[in-house]
Amino acid sequence: MWVYEKKLQYPVKIKNPNPALAKIIISQYGGPHGEIGASLRYLSQRYSMPYPELRAILTDVGTEELAHLEMVGAIVYQLTRNLTPEEIQKQGFDAYFIDHTTGVYPVAASGAPFSANMFAVTGDTIADLNEDLAAEQKARVTYDNILRFADDPDVREPIKFLREREVVHYQRFGEGLRITTDRLDSKNFYAFNPGFDKVSKTK
């Protein structure tokens, strides 16, 4: 169950529309390293996690990603307010506009729509946690690349906040991986999958 709070995790208040910027930032809404993929990855992986700390981390980080999705949506929304068709065309937003007008749809900057192919749920604890660590770094890189193109401080501040959260989540997943290997055979971490093989079930 989830409860909605009627506010953003970090404020988004953009004075100047900029559809060219919206077109690249939308990648963190529905792109390969975006927030909806992150949320679905963690919330789906948690079922096969063998330890309570891991189930908690995945539930909480997966939940926070939804708050980030909402922030990215708000950025895209505010960057595409009050535009004329001429401005839309001049700034290269026309290809997106044709299908979605100024609605917010989960696509990558390249235009590829969101797909569950963008993440994995292997059911193997070590493989899933390593995917999660990589995912946080890939999202961090995407925010770093967005910051290369964004001059407007109204946009940079919330993007910097989101970037920082990727670093914190990476830290938590690293601890999750350590919690896992601490409970496995240090001579062979891969002797069995604690998310499936019964021998390892720990409360």
Next chain:
Amino acid sequence: MNEQSRMKRRISAVGFAMWELHLYLDSHPYCADGAKKLAEYQEQYKKLLAEYEEKYGPVNEMSRNTSRWAWVSDPWPWEAEAND
């Protein structure tokens, strides 16, 4: 920045500190210092939220001390006006 915006910022800041501690305690469930710090922030948050909602309407869907209409009314969080 007006009084309402200032209060909202404070609630958000305290709420964020709570969330950060909550996440930290997922991987450090036996950290007593962390748990104590979280309880302190929770107490602060409860007070600030009650004070805010009494004046300006609901932040949370489950709030009982607010009218239905305040929940439905604008601005929704993605509007710039909601982020003063």
